[in-house]
Amino acid sequence: EVQLVESGGGLVQPGRSLKLSCAASGFTFSNYYMAWVRQAPKKGLEWVATISTSGSRTYYPDSVKGRFTISRDNAKSSLYLQMNSLKSEDTATYYCARHSRDWFAYWGQGTLVTVSS
Amino acid sequence: DIVMTQTPSSQAVSAGEKVTMSCKSSQSLLYNENKKNYLAWYQQKPGQSPKLLIYWASTRESGVPDRFIGSGSGTDFTLTISSVQAEDLAVYYCQQYYNFPLTFGSGTKLEIK
Numbered sequence: 001e002v003q004l005v006e007s008g009g010g011l012v013q014p015g016r017s018l019k020l021s022c023a024a025s026g027f028t029f030s031n032y033y034m035a036w037v038r039q040a041p042k043k044g045l046e047w048v049a050t051i052s053t054s055g056s057r058t059y060y061p062d063s064v065k066g067r068f069t070i071s072r073d074n075a076k077s078s079l080y081l082q083m084n085s086l087k088s089e090d091t092a093t094y095y096c097a098r099h100s101r102d103w104f105a106y107w108g109q110g111t112l113v114t115v116s117s
Numbered sequence: 118d119i120v121m122t123q124t125p126s127s128q129a130v131s132a133g134e135k136v137t138m139s140c141k142s143s144q145s146l147l148y149n150e151n152k153k154n155y156l157a158w159y160q161q162k163p164g165q166s167p168k169l170l171i172y173w174a175s176t177r178e179s180g181v182p183d184r185f186i187g188s189g190s191g192t193d194f195t196l197t198i199s200s201v202q203a204e205d206l207a208v209y210y211c212q213q214y215y216n217f218p219l220t221f222g223s224g225t226k227l228e229i230k
Contacts, residue, residue: 037167045159045167045210047219061118061218095166102214103157105178107166 002026002106004096009111012086020111022079022096029077030054033099036070036081038092039110046092049081050099064090086115119143119213123222130201131230138225140194140211146174147191148215155215158187158196161224162207170209171196196225203229 008020020036036048049070050059058070069082079096093112097104120143130136146155154174159167169178171187174194186197198205206229211222 044223045161045212045221047221050217050219059217100172102155102219103169103172103212104159104167105169107168109166 002098004098004106004108006094006096006108006111009094009113011114011116013117014087014115016086017082017084018086018113019083020081020094020096020113022081022108024077024079024096024098027098029072030074033102034070034072034079035097035099035104036068036079037095037097037104037107038090038113039095040089040092043092048094050102051079083113086113088115091115118218119146119215119220121211121213121220121222123209123211123225125225126223127226127228129228129230132203133200135197135199136201136227137195137197138209138227140189140196140222142192142194142213142215144215145191146194146213146215154190154194155213156187156189156194157212157214158185159210159212160205160207161210162204167210198227201227201229205229 003025005023035050051070067085071080093110095110096108098106122141124139156174158171161167175187184199208224
């Protein structure tokens with residue numbers, strides 16, 4: 001059974017940094033592109049980042065490019081999201097997701113990030 | 118960026134009824150080389166994470182009931198639930214994967230009368 005378990009969320013002040021983690025199990029992690037997708041409170045879904053199987057290629061929307069960095073450790077079956085220069089508009093539940101092609105086949109339960117002073 | 122527009126934003130139906138919801142893209146999602154439409158549908162029940170329902174616009178994910186039907190091509194797509202059940206209460210999102218940035222529609226909230 002595919003499992004994705006996020007951690008690392010919490011309350012952080014604007015301008016500060018936070019690193020999210022996602023522990024994957026139930027599949028061969030190194031064979032799949034992985035992603036982060038977020039959802040602001042009572043809002044829709046927004047894709048945040050994607051990383052290739054080896055980690056050599058990463059993709060971001062303009063809203064987070066230059067501030068967020070996605071990475072992975074295939075030996076640990078773990079995905080990460082380093083978030084710098086956080087803004088109030090980054091407040092959201094962050095989901096770890098496994099790609100199949102470029103859609104999202106599996107999702108974690110999410111971790112809430114609140115950016116507020 | 119490809120903009121995804123979903124209508125209606127919400128609708129209420131009785132159990133057993135048929136419901137359709139629309140998703141339109143700002144440019145074609147049909148890739149001519151393989152004749153596939155790069156569109157997926159997701160269901161998000163209250164308090165849960167999203168779940169994949171359909172990809173390639175009309176291919177049902179394994180385990181998804183056959184009352185969920187995806188159709189359409191190019192820029193116009195539809196998700197049909199042939200006979201709504203109480204458990205289908207959820208928000209439904211479409212997503213294009215034709216190119217980056219990957220984008221979602223704003224969702225259609227399905228309420229059960």
